[in-house]
């Protein structure tokens with residue numbers, strides 16, 4: 700016997716393969732997550748740890764579903780000059796430009812350019828994705844500024860946006876005020892999240908657990924916000940958060956039963972678009 704969600708998945712899969720939009724059974728979704736009837740909560744999607752080579756698929760899904768999003772970028776992943784130097788050192792006889800790592804880096808830069816072109820918001824997620832509360836102040840400042848220099852052509856706001864890795868500096872802001880202070884001195888505006896998909900956790904990467912995480916939070920609180928997803932994996936640049944990338948196109952129509960997708964400025968004020 701198939702659960703309501705399995706039936707839904709089948710219909711979404713069929714509709715995707717037929718290329719037509721088939722109605723999602725919203726009554727079943729609301730019942731499954733105990734969501735009040737006729738209520739929709741505002742939600743903004745954010746993606747951390749990219750860009751990955753597969754982020755292009757995320758952009759396709761967002762375009763198809765007409766959903767705006769914000770991407771917080773690990774600047775090291777688009778630092779192609781450094782990658783080129785590493786390639787040249789590994790093979791001093793070549794100019795390094797044929798090196799796979801360099802070509803992949805350039806592809807990631809192109810994907811980031813496309814992300815901006817499509818109208819999504821782009822912010823920094825630091826240069827090296829460290830736990831900055833444990834990093835010496837001068838090193839922390841260098842890292843923040845390096846990310847600012849690399850991402851400058853891609854930022855979409857003034858001041859540029861930033862999200863700290865691991866929720867560090869705002870989760871524990873009572874003890875780590877210096878991290879938020881350093882961010883401010885580097886000229887960034889910090890953006891946190893109110894809901895998490897917990898999609899980084901491998902035990903959630905099966906069935907509909909990630910969708911369930913989001914809708915359970917939305918419907919139990921009867922409140923939306925900025926939700927945290929991941930298109931990238933913090934410590935690898937070639938491959939992204941594949942389960943999320945693969946299934947996002949199924950989750951968004953189901954989420955729409957309960958949420959209205961909003962741009963970032965619905966929740967976050969204090970910056971100007973550029």
Ligand SMILES: [Zn+2]
Pocket residue numbers: 747748824828864865933
């Ligand atoms: Zn991260």
